[in-house]
Structures are given as structure tokens and as C-alpha cells.
Amino acid sequence: MDVSLVVSNILNPPVLFFFLGMTAVFVKSDLEIPAPVPKLFSLYLLFAIGFKGGVELIKSGITQDVVLTLAAAMLMACFVPIYSFFILRLKLDTYDAAAIAATYGSISAVTFITASAFLGELGINYDGYMVAALALMESPAIIVGLILVNIFTVDGKREVSWKEVLQEAFLNSSVFLLVGSLLIGVLTGEHGWHVLEPFTQGLFYGVLTFFLLDMGLIAAKRIKDLQKTGFFLISFAILIPILNACIGLLIAKTIGMSQGDALLFAVLCASASYIAVPAAMRMTVPEANPSLYVSTALAVTFPFNIIVGIPLYLYGINLLWR
Numbered sequence: 001m002d003v004s005l006v007v008s009n010i011l012n013p014p015v016l017f018f019f020l021g022m023t024a025v026f027v028k029s030d031l032e033i034p035a036p037v038p039k040l041f042s043l044y045l046l047f048a049i050g051f052k053g054g055v056e057l058i059k060s061g062i063t064q065d066v067v068l069t070l071a072a073a074m075l076m077a078c079f080v081p082i083y084s085f086f087i088l089r090l091k092l093d094t095y096d097a098a099a100i101a102a103t104y105g106s107i108s109a110v111t112f113i114t115a116s117a118f119l120g121e122l123g124i125n126y127d128g129y130m131v132a133a134l135a136l137m138e139s140p141a142i143i144v145g146l147i148l149v150n151i152f153t154v155d156g157k158r159e160v161s162w163k164e165v166l167q168e169a170f171l172n173s174s175v176f177l178l179v180g181s182l183l184i185g186v187l188t189g190e191h192g193w194h195v196l197e198p199f200t201q202g203l204f205y206g207v208l209t210f211f212l213l214d215m216g217l218i219a220a221k222r223i224k225d226l227q228k229t230g231f232f233l234i235s236f237a238i239l240i241p242i243l244n245a246c247i248g249l250l251i252a253k254t255i256g257m258s259q260g261d262a263l264l265f266a267v268l269c270a271s272a273s274y275i276a277v278p279a280a281m282r283m284t285v286p287e288a289n290p291s292l293y294v295s296t297a298l299a300v301t302f303p304f305n306i307i308v309g310i311p312l313y314l315y316g317i318n319l320l321w322r
Helices: 003-010 013-026 036-060 064-088 094-105 109-122 130-137 140-152 162-171 173-202 204-254 259-270 276-284 290-320
Strands: none
Touching: 003 290, 013 109, 013 204, 013 290, 036 109, 036 130, 036 173, 036 204, 064 094, 064 130, 064 140, 064 204, 064 259, 094 140, 094 204, 094 276, 094 290, 109 130, 109 204, 109 259, 109 290, 130 140, 130 173, 130 259, 140 276, 162 173, 173 204, 204 259, 204 290, 259 290, 276 290
């Protein structure tokens, strides 16, 4: 792997601010970000990337490439939690295995945005419809995780409120805003883009940087929870993203994605949810231990992906696409 890519990625301002946040916790600084600010910034990032994706989608049109990419996204969102579940069942009970599998079947929008910024720095183009893939991959894992719980619990008669599950899966704030912004981008097209460009483009990088500062603070605070997860889960949180990315890259190569799209698709396959799925699992599978699925996704997989994973997946693309 080209070490300069890793160094270049680490020296990006958003990634450096992520480290700054972690350092603040380790040295016991009193740095804190008021709770409403990260929430506002996360909503802004979802709005900006959804809107841009909608504009790009209407520019490219619904082509065969778009349909194949979205089908591949849905396939991976359903497939990843199933094989992850059986790997996790080697050491964990059904509830914890299903909750963690669902977490890794879903995606991290911030990792996707960081990868988009990485491609921008390298001058590698990608298609806006990848945002639609992002939106489609967020929810199915929640449904698959609950199905796994119901099939593999001892009595097989565990009652689940499917109305609440579906509402959390498809109408939670991140999915709703992302899909809504995508549709508005489709409806307004180029005109809408020019109207909002100073807000959606000019502020984007700075907001991402500040948001990752907060993520660094949170990730460092979660590191102590890793003592509860043990070597098996820490290894899983590093190796399963690599496996998922490899499968994603093979699919991307097979259906003819460009290098930029392939990287974003691999990142989507390799990332893990630390917002939507944990919220749904906490409500619907209270037997599962949140410190396991939150700490592995946020304190291990997220920093691994933004520091090493993204350049590593690009290295794989450079080998496969020669």
C-alpha cells in the first residue's frame, strides 16, 4: 500500500481534528462541545450531501449503472448482517450477535462524507447517485437483525412491535432528512444547486472538520468500554470492515463502477452505524449490551476506516482496476 496515501489522509484537517478531540480526552482537557451543536452539524452534513446527491442524480439520470449500483447496495445491506451474525455467534449470545451484526450491516454517513472529501483532495471523480446508495443501506440491517433475533432465540416467539421497528428504520431523523434532501435536489436540479451553493458547498468542509472534532471526543470516551468487549470483538471490528470492503470491491469491479464510486461503495460496505441502528436496537432488543455494539463501531471501526481503511480500500482499487 502507498504509505503516502495514509499520511496524506491523516494530515487532512478533518482527520487531524478527530485526533485533537481524542487527545483532549486523554490529557483530561475540559474541552466540550455543547450538545445541540454536533446534532445541528450532523443534520447539516446529511442535508448537504443528500441535496448534492439529488442534483447529481438528476444530471446523470436513471441509467443501468444507477440501477445496478443501488441493487448492489441493497444486496450488501441485507447480506452483511447475516454472515456477520454467524461469525459473532461463535462467542456471543443471539441478542448481542444480532445487534452487532445489524450495526455492521448498516452504514456510517460521516465515514462516507470523509471518503468523499478524500476523493476530492485526490481529484478523483465520483457520481452523485452514490448518495442514494447511502440512503438505501441505512435501514435494511435493522430489519434483518430483528429477523435473526426472532429466528434464533430459544423459544422463537419473541414479540416485536414491527410498527415501531419500521418507523425507526425508515423514518428516523437521519434517513428522513437524507432522503428528503435527495428528493429536493432531484426536483430543483441545477437551479437549486446555484441558489444554495454558498451554504451547501462553501461551509461543508469546515462543518465536517468541526464535527469530527466532536467525534474524536466521543470515540476517546468510548475507548474504556473496549475493556468489556475483549480481543474477539476488537479483532472483529477491524477485520470485518476489511472483509466487507473486499466483497464490495469485487461487486463494484463486476458491475463496472468507476474508481471513485467503487471507493465510496467499499466504504459503505465497511462502515458501521453508531446512531440509527444503536437507537433501534436499544428500543427493540433491550437484551443486547449497548456498550458492545456502540464501542466497537465508534471507538474501533470508525477511526480505523477514516485513518487506514479509506487509503487501504483505494490501494485495492488501484490493484483491481489496472
